[in-house]
Amino acid sequence: MAVKAPARGSPSGRVRTTALVASGEVAPSAARNAPSTRVRLSARPGRRWPRRDRRRAGHVGVPGRPVRDDTGGDRHRRRASTAPGPDRPRPCAAAPGAGRRLPGARSWGRSARGGSRPRPGLEWGAVDGTVRCGVTVDLLVSTAWLAAHLRDPDLRVVDARWYLPTLGRDARAEYRAAHVPGAVFFDIDEICDRASPLPHMLPDPETFARAVGRLGIGDGDRVVIYGQRYLVASARVWWTFRVFGHDRVAVLDGGFPAWRAEGRPVEAGEPTPPPRRFTARFRPALVRDLGAMLDNLHARREQVVDARSTGRFAGTEPEPRPGLRGGHIPGSVNLPYERLFAEDGRLLDPEGLRAAFLRAGVDLAKPVVTTCGSGVTAAVLAFALARLGRPDVAVYDGSWTEWGGRADTPVEG
Structure with a gap:
């Protein structure tokens, strides 16, 4: 979900899961287990605003419950409207089982020792498994989804096939022979710490950023990664992107074998996309x-x-x-x-x-x-x-x- 920043001179705002439910942009069942997320909007710190301006800025809350405004004052209260309108669309459908807390699962928040954690974004690639206004927010995509979105201008497809040396297979040669159209090849034995005696250890952020940028992947791109069966080594590349701060990344369920088994299109060769700027932010x-x-x-x-x-x-x-x-x-x-x-x-x-x-x-x-x-x-x-x-x-x-x-x-x- 994209949150539109208010015009200059308008107050700041907090958008939380409850507000998303109230606005109709997230189904209640999908929001039940979603992490609390704050989106800061531009504002003059400490400034109070008349009630009519706060209402115009779009402050919302849980239907039927008084809400506190975001300017720090609790003397102005109102009840969130439940009626859909131009700024309050009707709820979208949730993905099957989306947002449901699984027994035994822990919410993703600040640790008891006070350590910080990455903040899930209200966009494709977050981890709560919901559907927001028709956009699937998930870590795993199907072959049908990928086929339907191959031409999306911000989508980058990555081939992460890899084999143990004992198998005697050449992943890059197989990629050149056939791959998902437009996919670039991510070699975990090349994009790594070359100075380490251990195999495919993580590179430093600068090395990763240069390598990914040369593959045509930029900061704002969505990335879908596929490999062989059992997410080998697509999950490793997914994790590597997340280690370096890129959360808009998903994995193709079933990998390249599922794509081929369904008779979906492939191409040969090795594309050379124009380089893009990628910023790596290491998450230790x-x-x-x-x-x-x-x-x-x-x-x-x-x-x-x-x-x-x-x-x-x-x-x-x-x-x-x-x-x-x-x-x-x-x-x-x-x-x-x-x-x-x-x-x-x-x-x-x-x-x-x-x-x-x-x-x-x-x-x-x-x-x-x-x-x-x-x-x-x-x-x-x-x-x-x-x-x-x-x-x-x-x-x-x-x-x-x-x-x-x-x-x-x-x-x-």
Whole structure:
């Protein structure tokens, strides 16, 4: 939803979920679990305005309930109108299950320790799963949605296919042979920290901004990412965009296999879009390093959830990368990422996701950090938790390649 700023000389305003319901721009069922969001409008600080000017500025509240104006005075009160009008459209329909708080899910707010968190935007790409005036606000898009919006001028499609080195497949060659029309290729082994001995570690913000800008992605663009089955490695690229401050990003459900299976159009070659300006703003709260994971062994502030297979977690299967010990981080729990998907490779619905995490022993009301072999499928777990209303989940970037490759880190198995 776009909030129109008032004209010069008009007061500031707060737009909260309750106000959105009152205005008819969000269905009540969709707003029930939406985070409180404040939109600051231009104003002269401290100035009081007559009631008629405040009403003209569009101050609204919950129908039938007195509301306090945003100028700091509580002597002027009025009741919000429930009648639709030019500035108060009728409610849009909510997405199936949108805005419903799942049992055990925690709201996304300021932590008890006083730390700040990213603020969800009232736009495409937020995390509350609602529909606002016909615009889907979600993290996951269908093949039908992408096909219908391919020509949107602000939409950028990213191919994030990637394979383990042991598979002997060339993701870039496959991209050049066939990809979604207009898609650019994001190579997680190139857009990374080249100085690190660990695979595809996060780059610094400047490197990420330059690389993404060269792909034709700018600050105001919506981004849809696709990969292979089970969101590999589209969830990793989704997480990377969010780490660097870009929330208008979604993932294609079913990935490129679903697109091809439905007979949708593809093209060959490698497009060269004009470069755009991208500003990277690093969010350290979404990343964990070795030091933080070692500290957590004693503090146990965060639950550690491992996305690797049961055999690798237990140390009974060999690791695909040489030189790594078997086992897992002490105290961690195991949820193989494949269990989050249906047989056709599409992500389970929220109830199915919640059941999978609960069966693995994850408390959805407590902090979580995810890990895997090298930080790729850990992002799949983080994505699924974001679908459950937990976009604050961090990923251990080095994952088992770092932890299991050292001699001074404890291991269970």
